[in-house]
Amino acid sequence: MSDLYERARELDAKDQLAGVRGDFVLDDEGVYLDGNSLGALPANVPGRVDDVVRRQWGELRIRSWTESGWWTAPERIGDVIAPLVGAASGQVVVGDSTSVNVFKALVGAVRLVGGPEAGRDEILVDAATFPTDGYIAASAARMTGCAVRAVEPGEVRGALSSRTAAVLLNHVDYRSGRLHDLPSLTAAIRAAGAVSVWDLCHSAGALPVGLDAHGVDLAVGCTYKFLNGGPGSPAYLYVRREHQAAFDSPLPGWNSHAEPFGMRSEYEAADGVVRGRVGTPDILSMLALEAALEVWSRPDVSVDAVRAKSLALTDFFLECVEAYVPGGRVEVVTPGAHGERGSQVALRCADAGDVMGRLIAAGVVGDFRAPDVLRFGFTPLYLSFADVERAARGLARELG
Numbered sequence: 001m002s003d004l005y006e007r008a009r010e011l012d013a014k015d016q017l018a019g020v021r022g023d024f025v026l027d028d029e030g031v032y033l034d035g036n037s038l039g040a041l042p043a044n045v046p047g048r049v050d051d052v053v054r055r056q057w058g059e060l061r062i063r064s065w066t067e068s069g070w071w072t073a074p075e076r077i078g079d080v081i082a083p084l085v086g087a088a089s090g091q092v093v094v095g096d097s098t099s100v101n102v103f104k105a106l107v108g109a110v111r112l113v114g115g116p117e118a119g120r121d122e123i124l125v126d127a128a129t130f131p132t133d134g135y136i137a138a139s140a141a142r143m144t145g146c147a148v149r150a151v152e153p154g155e156v157r158g159a160l161s162s163r164t165a166a167v168l169l170n171h172v173d174y175r176s177g178r179l180h181d182l183p184s185l186t187a188a189i190r191a192a193g194a195v196s197v198w199d200l201c202h203s204a205g206a207l208p209v210g211l212d213a214h215g216v217d218l219a220v221g222c223t224y225k226f227l228n229g230g231p232g233s234p235a236y237l238y239v240r241r242e243h244q245a246a247f248d249s250p251l252p253g254w255n256s257h258a259e260p261f262g263m264r265s266e267y268e269a270a271d272g273v274v275r276g277r278v279g280t281p282d283i284l285s286m287l288a289l290e291a292a293l294e295v296w297s298r299p300d301v302s303v304d305a306v307r308a309k310s311l312a313l314t315d316f317f318l319e320c321v322e323a324y325v326p327g328g329r330v331e332v333v334t335p336g337a338h339g340e341r342g343s344q345v346a347l348r349c350a351d352a353g354d355v356m357g358r359l360i361a362a363g364v365v366g367d368f369r370a371p372d373v374l375r376f377g378f379t380p381l382y383l384s385f386a387d388v389e390r391a392a393r394g395l396a397r398e399l400g
């Protein structure tokens with residue numbers, strides 16, 4: 001066996017998070033490197049969903065809105081996500097999809113600075129953004145009388161002006177895996193008098209975010225990737241405490257009303273982050289997510305420990321690819337510097353679609369992002385270094 005095979009065993013023997021894998025439903029046949037698209041199933045979720053369906057819904061029925069805590073689930077689960085993204089409680093609310101929360105945040109951001117009437121008529125959007133953010137930003141701009149400008153995150157500073165209303169950026173680029181400099185970009189946006197909106201889909205649960213510490217204004221993220229909430233699990237919205245009183249949601253549903261059961265015809269926004277809610281929460285998905293998040297209360301699990309292992313896993317994968325894959329066959333797209341790397345590795349080759357198809361058939365599941373990217377996500381809670389070595393060996397075989 002190769003040196004790298006032996007090294008993987010040694011690294012696994014020292015891995016502080018090795019015991020967490022047992023909290024997930026995984027088979028030992030393949031290697032799952034697609035947790036940045038859909039996280040694996042936490043083992044406690046099926047039992048919880050069964051209880052929610054059979055007892056809370058089946059037996060308690062309508063009483064569960066109060067007795068089982070259904071009504072307050074969006075804020076309660078928001079408070080569980082909050083420390084994972086560096087936020088104090090009362091600033092994160094769970095619900096709706098990421099796309100819907102991008103809409104709330106962007107329109108809310110433009111309204112916070114007064115929009116075109118106040119001379120702020122531009123929304124800057126990450127040029128390489130995940131498509132949904134760009135589509136929603138274009139619509140939010142039309143609705144608010146703003147124009148959208150696509151900018152590379154590295155060029156945001158030069159693009160900021162007294163006309164900038166809001167800036168929508170991805171913390172980690174979904175295709176390249178590049179980690180953007182949230183602290184300094186947020187500071188520059190703030191200094192220009194604009195509002196920052198960060199999409200945390202590919203960073204929450206994988207690395208420290210520090211929303212409060214870095215002065216982020218608004219943020220959104222999904223929960224089905226590194227937070228393992230399940231297919232279509234609800235997303236979340238962060239509204240910095242200082243903005244909450246002025247946050248004017250473009251979707252002021254009855255769940256965000258100060259007195260929802262007052263059934264009043266006039267709208268009055270609730271205090272706090274609750275005003276980010278819209279309609280009736282998706283309880284089955286939301287309570288599955290609540291169970292999935294329990295892994296973060298294990299004493300051996302922390303965002304810092306996850307980040308340290310994530311970097312070790314991606315370093316080791318890059319080392320294995322370098323050793324096993326013939327030189328020049330793939331180009332490494334993900335930055336080598338730790339400060340610029342998320343929890344994935346993207347490799348480029350012209351036949352990436354075919355290669356990924358064969359690799360998945362061989363049991364190593366990553367994904368293909370058009371036109372030419374092989375994408376591998378690393379979830380430190382359930383991946384071992386042996387998985388990584390096996391995946392790189394399989395990849396080298398398929399690359400021929």
Ligand SMILES: Cc1ncc(COP(=O)(O)O)c(C=O)c1O
Pocket residue numbers: 097098099100130132133170174199201202222235
């Ligand atoms: C950066 C980013 N934003 C948004 C989304 C998707 O949003 P939604 O949860 O609305 O499907 C994804 C992935 O699906 C994503 O990677």
Ligand SMILES: Nc1c(O)cccc1C(=O)C[C@H](N)C(=O)O
Pocket residue numbers: 036037038130174232
């Ligand atoms: N949300 C997804 C879905 O419903 C089906 C398939 C994939 C996804 C994804 O999350 C894709 C992912 N955001 C990406 O980074 O490409």
